[in-house]
Every structure is written in structure tokens, then in C-alpha cells.
Amino acid sequence: MAAVRVLYASAHHSTQEIADRIGERLRLRGHAVEIQALREPSDGQWRSAGDVLVLGSAIHDGAWLPAAEAFVRNNTDRFGSRTTWMFSVGMTAALPGPLRLLAEHAVQPRIAALVDIVRPRDHRRFSGVIRRDHFDRKGALLFRLLGCRYGDHRDWTAIDAWADGIVQELDVSRSGEPDGGPEGGL
């Protein structure tokens, strides 16, 4: 059993629900899971014990929300010894076809910089929920001009599969240990 911390930053709850789902999936497979919101830049104290981290954030304007970005930047030298997965929640699936293809392959420099610091086992982008009341007037106008669709664009099958991939990797790591698990956790 690994001790897993799922840390997330969410503005309108869809990232929170994705974090809950991933955490619940890991819990069902026997891992000790703690799920925690990052709301302020000072949130999410680093723990010295050997946790596995799953770290996620909604994307706003090409960047992680400030509390999640701050968590990474406040702990830059600590990720090397930690097994970490990252996920970002945006609105790629809300875009019309050609734009969606572009967005799927676009590098977002501020997020890429965080991935460079964390060096996770994997970084996955999911689509979340986008509603008219999430935007101010300018944002809503741009959204309409781009031909985007409001709605819940979460692909729960893909989210579950990603969580199951984490479980598999944890199982493989631990089966390599002499006693089936490292002392002090992963």
C-alpha cells in the first residue's frame, strides 16, 4: 500500500471532482489516499515522509492556478526524490475540430516549466466543465467567436484509465521490492 496525496487547484469544481475520482480509484485499489485542495499559495505543506503525489490544476490563461503553481515553485528541489503524476484540466474538448487538434498539441510554456521542475511519471491533460458564468463578458465573447461549446467535457473513461495506470505503476514498483514494498513508502 502506498501513501498517496492528491493535491489540486480548482476554480469551478471540475478539477476537484476529477481529483476526487482519481483519489477514490486509488483508494479502491488499497492505497491510503489523502485529497487536499490548494487554495492559497501557502497551501500544501511538503511532507518529508515518502508520499506519492498526484498534482493537478485547472488551466486559466495558459497557466496553472496560482496556488498550484506556487506549490511547485516553493518545492522545486524536492520533487527529484518523489514519485509524482501531474494532470491539467482545460477546455480542449470545447473547441471546434481544427482548433482542438492545434490545442491538443500546443505547448503551454508556463505549464511546461512546471513539468520540467517536477519531472513526473506522466503529465496528462483532461478537459473539464465550462459554463457561460465562468467568464466575464470579454471572455464569453471570445469563446463564442472561436465557436466553442459550453458543457461538461470530462471523459471519465480516460480519467479512470489514467488512474488505473498509476495503480499499475505503483504495483510494479512495489513488486520489485524484497518485501513487496519499500520502507517508508515510495
Ligand SMILES: Cc1cc2nc3c(=O)[nH]c(=O)nc-3n(C[C@H](O)[C@H](O)[C@H](O)COP(=O)(O)O)c2cc1C
Ligand atoms: C478565465 C478562464 C480562463 C481559462 N483559460 C483556459 C486556458 O488557457 N486553456 C484551457 O485549456 N482552458 C482554459 N479555461 C477552461 C478551464 O480550464 C476549464 O473550464 C476547467 O474545467 C476549469 O476547471 P475548474 O472547474 O476546476 O475550475 C479557462 C477558463 C476560465 C474561466
